[in-house]
Amino acid sequence: MTTTLSERISQSAFDGSRLRVILLLDLHDGAQNQFLEAYEHMRNQVASIPGHISDQLCQSIENPSQWLITSEWESAPPFLAWVNSEEHVATVQPLHSCVRDTRSLRFSVLRETGAAFESSPESASRNLQAAPRLGDGVVRHALTFTVKPGTEEMVAKILADYDSPQARVDENTRLRRTSLFMHGNRVVRAVEVEGDLMAALRHVSRQPEVRAVEEAINPYLEQDRDLSDPDSARMFFTRAALPTVHHVTAGRHASADVQRHALFYQAKEGCGMALARLLAGEDEEAADDSTSPIESSTIFQRDDIVVRLLEVSGPLGAQPSQALGIGGERKAAMLGRLLDGGANGMPTTEQEAARFLAQAEMNLITDRRAAEA
Numbered sequence: 001m002t003t004t005l006s007e008r009i010s011q012s013a014f015d016g017s018r019l020r021v022i023l024l025l026d027l028h029d030g031a032q033n034q035f036l037e038a039y040e041h042m043r044n045q046v047a048s049i050p051g052h053i054s055d056q057l058c059q060s061i062e063n064p065s066q067w068l069i070t071s072e073w074e075s076a077p078p079f080l081a082w083v084n085s086e087e088h089v090a091t092v093q094p095l096h097s098c099v100r101d102t103r104s105l106r107f108s109v110l111r112e113t114g115a116a117f118e119s120s121p122e123s124a125s126r127n128l129q130a131a132p133r134l135g136d137g138v139v140r141h142a143l144t145f146t147v148k149p150g151t152e153e154m155v156a157k158i159l160a161d162y163d164s165p166q167a168r169v170d171e172n173t174r175l176r177r178t179s180l181f182m183h184g185n186r187v188v189r190a191v192e193v194e195g196d197l198m199a200a201l202r203h204v205s206r207q208p209e210v211r212a213v214e215e216a217i218n219p220y221l222e223q224d225r226d227l228s229d230p231d232s233a234r235m236f237f238t239r240a241a242l243p244t245v246h247h248v249t250a251g252r253h254a255s256a257d258v259q260r261h262a263l264f265y266q267a268k269e270g271c272g273m274a275l276a277r278l279l280a281g282e283d284e285e286a287a288d289d290s291t292s293p294i295e296s297s298t299i300f301q302r303d304d305i306v307v308r309l310l311e312v313s314g315p316l317g318a319q320p321s322q323a324l325g326i327g328g329e330r331k332a333a334m335l336g337r338l339l340d341g342g343a344n345g346m347p348t349t350e351q352e353a354a355r356f357l358a359q360a361e362m363n364l365i366t367d368r369r370a371a372e373a
Contacts, residue, residue, distance in 0.1 A: 008287060009136045009249035009296075013076035014277050017108040017129035018053070021079060023069040024103040031098040032064070038094040039069075045091050046071070051078025065100075074127065076106070077273050080243060084302045089238055096231060103198060136249065138176060139197045142190040142242035142300040142307065149185050151220040156182055158216045160366045165207035167370035173199050177369045179309070181362035183264040185222075188242065188307050188362065190262070190300070205233075242300040242307060245273075246280035249296040249311075250287040258295045258311040262362040263324070265306040266340045275338040276301040279308055282325040293318060304340070307362075316361065320353035324360065 027035055039057060046052055055071035073079040082088055108129040147155045159180050167175045173195025181188045193200040204210050205227070214227055225236040267275040276299050283297040295311040308325065310316070316323050326332040 008134065008251065009247070010133050010287075011135065011244070011247045012133075012280060013080060013245040014280050015108065015129055016075055016127060017110075018127045019073040019076045019079055020107045020109055021071045021073065022105040022107070023071075024105070025067040025069070025099050026101040027065050027067060027098055028100050029065065035067070035095065035098040038098060042091050042095070045087075046082075049078065049082045051075065051082075072109075076108070076245075077277075079106075080245065080301075081273060084241065084243065086239075089235065096234065103196075137194055139193045139195075140190070140244045140247055140298050141193070141197055141201075142188055142244070142309075143237065143240040144186060144188045144242045144300075144302070144305065144307070145236075145240050146222045147185050147187065147217070147220045148222055152182060152185050155187065155217055155220050156363070156365050158213060159187070162213045163209040164368050165204055165210050169195065169200050169203040172196065173203075175200055175204070175370055177367070179260060179262070179367045180365040181262040181307075182365055183262075183362040186264070186305075187365075188262065188264075188300075190298070190307075190309055201237075242302045242305065244298055245276050245301045246283065246299040247297070248280075248283050248287045250292070250294070252290065252292075252295060252313075258313050259316070260364070260367055261310045261312055261316050261323075262364070263308045263310065263357070263360040264362050265308065265360065267304040267306055267338055268340045269304055271338045272301050272304040272306055275335070276306050278331070278334055278338065279306065279325040282327060282331060283308075285327065286322060292322060294322065317354055317357060320350055320357045324353060324357050326353070 025035075043055060043057075046055065051074045053072040053074060055069060058068040058070070060066035060068070071079075109127070110129045110132065112128070164178075165175070169175065173193065176192040176194050178192075179190045181190070191200070205214075211227075218225065218227075223236065223239070226232040227236070265275060265279070279297075280299055283294070283299070286292040286294045286297070293313045295313055297311075298309040300307045300309070310323070312323065321327060321332070324335075326335050
């Protein structure tokens, strides 16, 4: 089965197109002036971030409690680096006491009209998404955190042994799949949602089964948290967020014929985004290769942590170099320069690649699908 680029299910932060970010806010009554002061401080800091082009603050003409912040960025990577940074966490902290609810939306710029475009269409069309991508109605996201060394086995048992929450959130949103993996003392929870991701995450956090699990693992976490305190919970989940930066589904294999795996990559300091970009390019090539066993790949990245979630037909180790995303010696060398400690130990043979793959593979704790999925 041949899948063309236009037919392929895909999303990517690496297509080079400009990014439009929309933040919808519902303010507490009487918090407008406090919010404006916090925004003025924030926008002066954001203006100095590399890759930032402009932003606008808007207030609803129908409901003064509803506000909108839009910003434009040269591309997605600089925005993601900023929004996932500790600096961003500190910058937006003063806004939290003003805001009742928020929703963030991110869009690649595909087409535009206006005076600049009319006068110089070639210049105005630069950094636009080249063609529409085909989606599957699924939002993919992950959370990651670490537990105290020596408690991994206990935490794995707690995370594997709980009742699944109700999948249906509302008429437009439902949980589709949740997979939990561990690599050493690091936990990664990957979720798939049809509809509104934030509504689904709020729904899950209120389910008694999930709350019981979260309380049970609290004593084992390296980072303290109090989920009953909104500020503590917000801070924890902000720092735990592991966003999707690339996804591709080739559409060659039936879902019943594939198995889910996750690989963990620790990048050198400051190299996480470059590593994710390299792996994304390799997965795009694999999607064009009719002999590849990889049905789909989702790459999550935050700072210097990269996790690659794979759906593979057959054994993961059948083609270890391809499974790792290092097709050829040149790719292996590039990967080695980006991995923490990888320069002296990158595999040059399939046997060495198999050993490296075994080290990178995460342990699957649980993989749950909604019944109607």
